[in-house]
Amino acid sequence: MTMSRAIRSLISRRDLVRNTALMTVLGPVLRSLEARAAAPASPRRVILIFSPNGPMQAAGPASGSERAFTLHDWWKPLERHKADGIFLSHMAPTGARVVPGGGHGLGGQMFSGYGAAPYLARGETIDQVIGKRLEAEGRAGVRRSVVWGTSSTSRSGGTGDAFYSGPGRTISPEVDPQRAWTELFSRFMAPAASGAPSAEEMLRASRALSRDKSVLDFLNEDCKALAAGLGAEGARKLDEHCTTIRGFERSLGQGSASLQRCTRPTAPGARDWSNPEQIDAQASAFIDLIAASLACELTRVVAFQFGGQSARNRLAGRYGVPSSPRANSGDAGPAHHPWTHQRASATKVAALKIFTTFYATQVAALVDKLKSTSDAHGRPLLDSTLVVWASELGGNAKNTDDHQTGSLPVVVFGNGQGTFKTGRYLRGKSVEAAFTGGDSGQREAGRDMARLLVSVLHYMGLTNVSRVGATDVSGPLAALAG
């Protein structure tokens, strides 16, 4: 038996495809074989975006009729993507007043549909729900989901962030692009330029594969043994940990046909990413990472926040955010949150405009990236990726309430492979001056937000899920389909 045959007898073709090291050397051959097969439809993907606080002094993001509408000045950066979006105004946090919570505290239930207690959602957000389902069905990427952001509220000792893994368990997003890159791409091997692997390379690769598999075998067996000693309830609770470990097997081969069009992004590098002067570079790095992780099919679910509930976000000096006097919340300075606690004034309007416009600018840049990045099937990512951007608090020009949860702006991008009809403006049901106290219009708007999340779940293939969290409505938001 030759060395080559001996090695091949140790590893199956499946293993070859899965293994990173082997893909490095065998990638070109395998890809050319796989390219001959008919290309299936692109997998469906979703990006959930949360921006903290809110516009407060502006009702957005658009006004007019369904087809003839104009974007509010603060959301103008999205103008170039008008045809690709559905712009909803006068929405409300998921299940507002259906489940308890108020003000900033409703931010935690934006994507969950559970009440806040008082700031931490009582259940998981839909990014987690979708990720688990995709994983269970073998449709997830290497990571069932990622949670990233430009700042974390819980990490700085504040209240919760925007995404939750379970009751009261806020997920601190990764805010360091370099660390996010390391988690996803440090093991990622770019396809070899050309040429057949040498026997030595194959031997080394087979040893690496064997060792990696041994590690996973060890971990999986340890999981089983521990679970066996815990009883049914304990085993059930340990299951998420063990399932995640089992999922590592996929990352043995961050390689498949998709690598054909996928390139590893440049490492963002080490910087003081918490410095507000780095905010543009930080956002830009995450946009690149989001697009690359979707294109490389490393994940299909991205949760992203521009800060958690009531985030004290700061921007680079060039944005000229005015400094807030000390607010009744106790904070002050050129930050987002303290301005939400100031009385209406021209300076407050100017400050809030800067933040909303900044978030809109970043979302627009993300959509640019999704349009310009092709997936494994040669199609723009936006064709198969649904982007949902929701804000924590709403607003209107006459607002005297600092923590209004009506008039919430929500923007959806992507037609979801023809599922949704874009290029439209939809007015929600909350009234112009709906305060935290709520009214029937706000309740209905909250229900529509819950339906919107069901639409997202259905788009991602969870068609048997009819409601989110603890809300009292079921079914998707039909208006999204036109």
Add this chain to the structure above:
Amino acid sequence: VRTLRRLSRDELSTTFQQLIGRAPPRDVLPEDPRAHVGPLEGAGSLFVATEVEKLRTVIDELGRSSAPDLLAASGCKLSGDAQVGCLSTWARQLASLAFRRPLTPEEGARLDKLFEGGGRSEDDLLAIRALVGAVFMAPSFLYRTELGEGDTGRLTARELGARLAYLATLGPPDAELTMAADKGLLRDPAERQRQLERLLRSTAGRRALSILVLEWLGANESHVAQKTPKVLSGLGSDAETALRASAEKAIGAALDTGAEPTLAALFGTTAYLQDAAFAKVKAGGPSGTGDTAETQRAGLLMHPLVIAAHSKDEGSSPFQFGAFIREALLCDTIPAAPPDAAEAATMTVVPAGLTMREDLEARTSGPTCKGCHAVFAPLGFAFLPFDPVGRWMRQDPSGKPWDLAGEVPSHAGPPLKFQSPSDLSRALASHPQVQDCFASVVYRWAFGRAPGAPDARFVASLQEVARRTQGRLPAILDALVASPEFLLVPSGGE
């Protein structure tokens, strides 16, 4: 699932350090599950998917960076099969220490596979890197198990040793403790006390107690660096590290004060007043700050690290600080603010020229706020002159003198009356409700969960020790480890 207890960041760091001589930066490890206030509650809390994935990245890097040193530390300098055999033996020992129990033969055999085909330096480094991943990603390492011996309800000897070791040092049992456990000596309360005292004298033990105190005071995470550049002005780029070191030193000095009860020492310490890091705070930064004779700074509550943990990024935070004292130090619960409270406070019209305290009291004097604020706000008003990093502001913005006096009720002992922050610190140090609270905090620290109804009698016995000794931490820990309850697997519901 109380029988599983996930290792905290500090426990992971300590364990990595003790077993392989290096640890990843603390802030790259998954954040700890926390109750609203007080120390960590890791019992029954499991790592979720995102945390497991984060651990994988961190531990992979740890394996890469530590492999050369570990290969040297293994002492295996052979070749071929002899080298593989040597490394396998060493790997089994490392895994056994990490798992806090002997390995099963099957586990040993699975580890051996990592070294198959090895014997050359390059292969051995890769095998050790894989070993680090296998051992430290294993649930048997990441969770301490307290399953017990059959149906006896008592911990196994090794589980008991691990409970004692992590309580005392935040790390795994050392050789002496393991030997005592294996000989069954830890069933003897006196032996447990002896081991505890031995471990607490170690460097790891002293650090563990510092972390316990910082957890209690809510100051074990980074807060100083979160403040605004304006607030941090003049403190230097290493302010967080330097102030942390200053606080740990002060805690260490307080715990070393044999003659004085722990609480009195912690709330009265002046050990940090001469630190270089503190000198920058004391000197003041932005205009109008700096310690004066009125400050009378003493005790950890007036340490910048603790003040920074309970203040906003900029500006004073009396409600936050008062709530911290009421909830963390007195173990009372403050109901969540009604949804409309912030709006009501903002909309309240107050006259011009008021002091900060008068302004805030006027805004919270309505029926929505008044009831709850009465029990915690005065505690925070005593600390009103401190800025977010603990600088003393020499006067109220209105120009009027500070009014720091207050009185709040307690449910155990007399009302707390005070004229100043140092006065309040002294009052807290000797107050029975704080002593009771401290005992229950130690319980939560030891068992990783809040006491439930079945634990009431045991907690009461610890509180009795706390009151009798006026809050001496060693006495409370001694009573805790010597108790029959320390031998038991976690009990039922809360």
